[in-house]
């Protein structure tokens with residue numbers, strides 16, 4: 001049986017990476033082979049593109065170049081890692097996927113929904129996650145988290161608070177447009193509370209897993 005593809009989306013500092021690790025561990029414990037990956041990146045080639053696109057000043061690439069670099073990385077990721085994993089029955093959790101291109105390049109950078117949809121359709125057809133968890137959080141609080149993590153800021157972390165507010169609205173719009181596969185959670189809650197909500201979302205979507213996943 002084909003595996004399931006789950007993406008985590010949202011702005012910066014919302015705690016996606018930690019929660020992706022926790023969910024992968026819970027699924028593995030339930031006896032499901034799970035592949036944890038991220039975008040941009042996930043394969044050797046896509047990680048090289050990630051370095052290109054995330055480093056440097058915010059005006060290094062135009063929105064359109066950024067979109068094409070993201071999709072170049074994505075196609076490599078889908079062809080070499082995601083689709084083969086799903087085919088052998090593994091589940092894939094990706095920290096970001098195509099909806100990030102829609103939110104960041106399509107909305108926040110102003111390229112427009114139609115252009116991003118057209119690029120997606122041209123290179124990946126209708127390929128999308130089976131389930132997307134949206135980490136919704138007040139951007140002011142989220143940026144404080146990013147600062148206290150003490151990591152180097154990526155080109156996107158360094159954008160203005162207005163940019164991050166636009167992003168939040170963009171993700172809400174994308175969630176409304178794809179309500180069949182979206183589940184929004186309040187990422188401002190505690191780590192354990194967020195984890196519980198994610199496991200709830202998983203058991204809503206996959207009732208067969210109820211009782212096999214811990215943490216509830």
Ligand code: TYD
Nearest residue numbers: 011012013039040070096100101104154156
């Ligand atoms: P990362 O450090 O992984 O950020 P986060 O922890 O917030 O996920 O950097 C990924 C950055 O790339 C993030 O700022 C969002 C951006 N991005 C896009 O602009 N478009 C895309 O299609 C993807 C996948 C990511």
